[in-house]
Amino acid sequence: MTAVQETGTSSVADGADAELGRQAKRLRVPASAGVHLGRLAIVVAILVLWQLASGSLLPKYLISSPTDVIHRLYTLFATGSVWPDLGITTEELLLGYGIGVVSGLVVGVLLGTWKLAAALLEPLLAAVNGIPKIALAPLFLLWFGIGLGSKVAIAAMTVFFVMFYNAYMGMSTVPRGLLSTMQIMGAKRHTLIRRLILPQLTVPILAGLKAGVSFAMIGVVVGEFVAADSGLGYYVRNSTDLFDSPGVYAGIILLMVLVLIGVGLVTLLERRLLRWQRP
């Protein structure tokens, strides 16, 4: 109602945000050649310590060893036996992630623009989000079966809440001044969403996309742990049951690589979308 005053405060907040952004940029350590070398050295040191500790400080069946794990990875790829598991987990990850991202974004923007719906649904969503998703895994297995469906459902639900809250909270950061500027230009609802709200949400959406990758993977792996007949999570669990520690570590490394690839792709997207922010 007090348009004048609110315009004033929003501009102050914008200024503070921009200042925080600048500070964050200054704090980010530049990755020089020395830093890259240092990072490599740390990884190498850990691998060497791991190799040395294996079988001497700690029994091999607990921590395996880098050489055994590398050998196992080589065998998995050389024989091609990894592909069915890798394939199914990737598929579950992509489907769960995609469904979660799109639905979270749509519901977040919808509730952000539609106050009544937000007032009605927000408590319910908060309550559901309060449930540890892992606790729902057995239920989802019951509903969606032992195959792909249950894993996709768990991953999608986990990602949904990450995206939903990022988009929904992001909506409140839309500066009133930009909103009225666009309304005066004659923008209708869909134009406002496309040209103002979505760009304004770029930063929280990208944060959600990034966090969503590992959340999706947690969902998939939990599903595969509970009940599955294929997938990398199943492979890890199965290897554990067999005291096959190289298999456990190889599986974990493959899961990690999948997440890193996903995060890397989001980072590429981020660089493209946030060109306007770069100094």
Added chain:
Amino acid sequence: MDPTAATVTTRAASPAVESDPSPPHAITFTEVAQQFAPRTGPAFTALHEVNLTIGATEFCSIVGPSGCGKSTLLNMAAGLIQPTSGQVHVQGDRITSVNTRIGYVSQDSNLFPWLTARQNIELPLEIKGFSRADRRRLSSEWLELVGLTGFGESYPHQLSGGMQKRCSIARTLVYDPDVVLLDEPFGAVDAITRSVLQEVLLDLWSSRRKSVIFVTHDLNEAITLSDKVVVMTRRPGTIKAVVDIPLPRPRNVYEIAETAEFAEIHQELWGFFKTEIEMAGPPPTDEQAGENR
């Protein structure tokens, strides 16, 4: 000083304007009042009994102490807020929702940070359905008019404050609105940039003759630019005086303040302005008067 000097017409006390406002009055405020009820703190009256008409090609400035409701008047003309009572007409139409036929330059430049200067200028054209070729042609034209040639592909954060203002003005005028509202557009820029921007604005206005409401704290700025200056009282704001500015045009924004007529008008205007500030707090010196904010 005599507040009833010849150049002064005090219209605040006159009865409401014609019930059917039609051109040449581009903007009319009729018995406008505004109460605000903030969530924290008591309700208050921001404006009351505002009657004001602005002609179709008139440049009108509104000056007054902080919080007197100057910006509220603009927001009413823009349809961003509705008066608690009274009516606002723009070009004969009563304003009851967001007014998409006006141009509005706000205190903040309000440029879209993810769009380049050119994309910002093209955005209203895109919304209004101009073809790609027309958008391109008009944005190039306006980048040049406001002296931003070569900066079309820069993002707002790469532009200085003055350049952002110019881009904001270009974006507002590019779709040729008949009524332009400016809310302290030059408040945050340095004195020299401000003069340059005033010159840009006056040049554009002279060649296009819009109906303009220009809200400012700066008496000098108001006199330099305007056909008439509206002085508002402190809150609850109402119109204290409407002062015509008979200075000849075209005006030289850099030198006009040195003329005797300017000084005379300034003194009269300051007479009205001063009492409002004195009531609100300790009186500023004459030096500060122009820059009061």
